[in-house]
Amino acid sequence: MTAPRPARKSRANGEGTVYQRKDGRWEAAGYILTTNGTRKRTRVYGATRKEAVDRLTERMAASNRGLPAPAADCTVGVYLQHWLDNIAVHQLRETTHTRYHATVRLYITPALGRKKLGRLTAKDVRTFLNQLRNTCQCCTRGLDHQGVCCTAGACCGKQLSPLTIIYVHSVLKSALQHAVREDELPRNVARNVPAGTPRPKRTEPLTAAEARQLLQTAEGHRLHAMFELALRTGLRKGELLGLRWTDFDLDSGTVSIRRTLQRTTSHGLTTLPTKTTNSERRIALPTECLRSLQDHRQRQARERERAGDGWLETGYVFTTSNGRPIDPTNLTRTFSTLLRDAGLRRIRFHDLRHTAATLLLEQGVELVVIKELLGHAHIGVTATVYTHVRPRLQHQAINTLTNALRPDTTPGGKPASR
Structure with missing residues (x-):
């Protein structure tokens, strides 16, 4: 007579579901708060049951503390604000966080803010970067207060530097990578778009x-x-x-x-x-x-x-x-x-x-x-x-090597005898 299998401990209401997949990995699922104000079922994975449970517990605990998770159906603008306020603020120096915030506000949100996060494509990112390269910032951001640019019919052509373009791209890439780690996006589309490699800025130190x-x-x-x-x-x-x-x-x-x-x-x-x-x-x-x-x-x-x-x-x-x-x-x-x-x-x-x-x-x-x-x-x-x-x-x-290879000469200018 086979021994009865021990009864599995029942999970309390709200603890989520945990099971082993056919590929051997463990999957845990539960409901958490999202950035758009709704609750959704999220899934996490682990090599062991404990690893999957720990990841789900961590994510649900953050949700209960009022830190919503990004949702693929929220807009890029909403997600970026969530990322800046709840994630990046704890990982970056304050001065760096301030620069990230300004970059999102001035460049990324105006161009990509209304797009759905889950529908953002590499083509969208490439188009966005090309627009930054080719458009006048006075016109785009409404900086022309003296009537010397587009309002006067003669655009000054003030464009962003290549280094600024790369910085904007890196901020977007960092934000999307967090969504990938949270299993909200299958891949980081910004990684598939090269931002270019400008020449390093030449420094002019003192002699x-x-x-x-x-x-x-x-x-x-x-x-x-x-x-x-x-x-x-x-x-x-x-x-x-x-x-x-x-x-x-x-x-x-x-x-x-x-x-x-x-x-x-x-x-x-x-x-x-x-x-x-x-x-x-x-x-x-x-x-x-x-x-x-x-x-x-x-x-x-x-x-x-x-x-x-x-x-x-x-x-x-x-x-x-x-x-x-x-x-x-x-x-x-x-x-x-x-x-x-x-x-x-x-x-x-x-x-x-x-x-x-x-x-x-x-x-x-x-x-x-x-x-x-x-x-x-x-x-x-x-x-x-x-x-x-x-x-x-x-x-x-x-020059040092040349001097070392130069043959020895006598005072009269002739090669020395050996």
Whole structure:
């Protein structure tokens, strides 16, 4: 007599359905709230029963917390707003999320917002990108307020740059990929449409002579130590502004990069984690930077004494005259004034970082060392950004090889006997 099969535990009402498919996978199904306000039956899959149940439980729990799931029959505009408000906001830095939000509002929603998410095709995406490339933004977005474009019958032809087109495409691609992960779309149609590969933007860093001129002009400036650090270590603007005295070990001559200072929409001037995990690093400081930092600390002590009760102790290395952190925009203005005083061409503050890396490359420093100093995530990033240096390095290498292969000559000009 065969033993009776154990009775399966009955599921409570609302827990969904779980069963094993013919292909061996487990499928779990249940009802969740969607972005269009209705409830729909959703299906998830897993290699084991527990995996499928866990995925369904997670999705239903999110629905019960008021986070609706995307629905294939909702519009692209509704889905993108759901993705920005409930998904991307938890995955992106605030500044990046703000750029994503502006990209969706200005470009994607006006063109694709009314299309059904489930009916969006690669052809729709390709047509959308082509329109961005070929249409005047003054006309499309109604930016012509002075009657100098289409309203005057003479379009200025202000089109988006290739890099902006790629950025718009990447935002749309990221949003649709989430719908694919949620099993709302069978595939990411934006992935099938290439956005093009424009030439990397050529940077114009300072030459060694220009860099020396800048440092000479900066002597005596209250932020001289910052410009020294920027040119000699390649730190980012936000990393420099986010430095605290506790990050330095002046005895061993090192500094730890732990944070960045940025202005955000919601919190104003605030500290954030470094750009990537690789950006959090410890670097050695040259003697010139250590000397200028010692002078800067003494200068800051005198400013603290003069400010008295008006001094705000924040612990930051680079502050205003009353101890408050420096706004990145104000630093940009200060840097522009310094360039003008030095008689140098106008560049971005970020180009000081490019200058440091370029000069290191030209001095023969290995790429992997520069990658660690700059805090790049991958060495490929370093190699790509500084491709403009390669022709000069190749020329130097060829000359070195030529000199090595040139036969030895006697003082009279004849080849030496062997």
